[in-house]
Amino acid sequence: MSLRLKKGCLDLGRIAGSGQCFTWRPLAGGGYGIPVGERYVEARQEGEELVLSCSQEEFDGFWRAYFDWDRDYEALLTGIDPADTYLTAAAAHGYGIRVLRQDLWEVLACFLISQNNNITRITRSVHALSERWGRELSVPGMACGHVFSFPTPEQLSPAREADYQAAGLGYRAKYMVRLAKELSGGGLARWKERLEGLEDREAEQALMELYGVGKKVADCVCLFGLHRADFFPVDTHIRKIFHRYYPEGFPRERYRGSLGILQQYMFYYDLRK
DNA sequence: ACCCAGGATGGTG
DNA sequence: CACCATCATGGG
Numbered sequence: 001m002s003l004r005l006k007k008g009c010l011d012l013g014r015i016a017g018s019g020q021c022f023t024w025r026p027l028a029g030g031g032y033g034i035p036v037g038e039r040y041v042e043a044r045q046e047g048e049e050l051v052l053s054c055s056q057e058e059f060d061g062f063w064r065a066y067f068d069w070d071r072d073y074e075a076l077l078t079g080i081d082p083a084d085t086y087l088t089a090a091a092a093h094g095y096g097i098r099v100l101r102q103d104l105w106e107v108l109a110c111f112l113i114s115q116n117n118n119i120t121r122i123t124r125s126v127h128a129l130s131e132r133w134g135r136e137l138s139v140p141g142m143a144c145g146h147v148f149s150f151p152t153p154e155q156l157s158p159a160r161e162a163d164y165q166a167a168g169l170g171y172r173a174k175y176m177v178r179l180a181k182e183l184s185g186g187g188l189a190r191w192k193e194r195l196e197g198l199e200d201r202e203a204e205q206a207l208m209e210l211y212g213v214g215k216k217v218a219d220c221v222c223l224f225g226l227h228r229a230d231f232f233p234v235d236t237h238i239r240k241i242f243h244r245y246y247p248e249g250f251p252r253e254r255y256r257g258s259l260g261i262l263q264q265y266m267f268y269y270d271l272r273k
Numbered sequence: 274a275c276c277c278a279g280g281a282t283g284g285t286g
Numbered sequence: 287c288a289c290c291a292t293c294a295t296g297g298g
Contacts, residue, residue, distance in 0.1 A: 019279060115280040121296055122279085170294030175281085214281045235279035267279070273298095 001140070003052045003059055009073035011096020012045055018097050018268045019119050020224055022110045022126040025147045033137075033147035035130070036066060036103050040137035040147060053139040068098045076258050086245040087262065090269035097268055099224065099261050104195075105188050106150045107225030108210075111217045112175055119271075121168060126150065128167040133159060153184035175212025182210065200228055223260040232259045237270040 012032055016024050025033040031044025031051075041063055042053040054063060064070070077091045109129075114122050133151035157180060164173035183191060195203045203226060207218035219233040232252070234242070242250060255262055 111279075114278090116278060116293080117280085117295085118278040118297060120278095120298095124296090165294085168295070170296095171292085172281095172294080212281065216280060220279070233279065236277085237279070 001053065001055050003054060003056060005050045005052070005059075006048050007050055007067075007069070009077070009096055010045075010050060010067065010098060012043055012050075014094055014096045014268065015098060015100065017271070018094070018264060019271065020264060021100055021102060022114075022119075022123045023106060023130065023150050025127070035134075035137050035147055035149045036062075036106070037152075038135070038137075038149055040139060040149070042139050065101050068101055071098070071261075073098060073261075076261060079255075080262075081251070081254065084251075086241075087266070090265045091262075093272065094265040094268040097264055099229070099264050101227045102224050103150075104192055104221070104225040105153065105183060107221050108183070108207075108213075109150070109176070109179065111220040111224070112179055112212050113169055113172055114220070115172065115212075115214075115217060117170075117172075125168040129156075129164075132163070132167065153180045153182075153188055156180040157184050172212060178211045179213075195226060200230065203228070204231075223263075229258050229260045230256065232263045235267070237267050238263065241266055241270055 015021070016026070016032055023035050025035075027033055027042060027044070029044075031042060034041050034043055039062060041058075044051050052059060052063060077095070080087050080091055082088060110122065110126055113125050117125075127148075130148035130150050131146075133155045134148040135155075137147050137149055156176075159177075159180065161173045161177050164176045169176055181187075195206060198206060200222065203222055204215065204218045207213050207221055208215060213221070216233050216235055219231045222228045223231040223233060232238075232250075252259060
């Protein structure tokens with residue numbers, strides 16, 4: 001079962017390298033194994049085509065939204081102020097990046113780990129948790145590698161602080177213990193329902209009630225896990241960019257409605273060596 | 274050896 | 287309120 005689709009502004013490699021998702025697994029034959037909860041798809045690109053290991057029904061029912069398929073990225077990028085040379089260059093460099101509509105719990109857990117950490121190590125920790133507490137996934141007939149689901153709060157319930165330490169979480173281990181506990185036993189569903197009923201600023205504040213979740217992680221959760229495109233997480237890279245290229249302030253009003261998308265391009269542009 | 278990483282917390286002035 | 291030391295740990 002596979003599906004071939006044409007889509008502009010979609011580059012799996014750049015999405016994978018853009019520091020928004022840490023669960024993807026590069027596959028030996030190219031492409032990526034993409035777990036979301038118990039779902040799993042393998043994706044690769046051949047020329048203009050995106051090849052997915054799922055049916056049309058599975059695509060329409062889930063993966064279409066996951067890839068933010070129906071947002072007009074071309075219009076968004078061509079709407080960038082041509083006088084803004086930094087943003088223009090960032091958009092060209094990161095062309096193909098989309099902001100995925102990820103799972104709320106996975107975003108919460110992964111970005112809890114992300115604080116004061118580097119992408120390589122975050123990814124390793126996330127994979128370590130998946131392999132230890134998650135479930136092995138495969139696509140019938142084309143299992144390429146060993147990809148595991150990211151564990152649910154319930155699957156993490158037996159994990160202790162030392163287990164998180166072993167996965168490389170360092171001082172964040174105690175945060176994860178409490179996060180998994182808070183979100184298990186129906187906690188996740190309650191949080192999801194609560195957050196969906198709140199305005200942007202209220203949702204951000206609510207998330208900051210969680211131990212180990214500050215403003216930046218909360219903003220990432222709102223952007224990547226609640227799909228609220230106006231959140232603009234400010235990390236060390238963005239802070240540096242603001243200081244160097246936008247000393248008078250970033251023109252937020254011009255890009256209202258898609259600030260978080262542009263933030264992702266700026267972040268990715270700053271990752272280059 | 275050194276600084277940095279998609280920061281947050283708890284204590285102090 | 288605003289600072290600020292501290293927190294693990296590996297990458298570069």
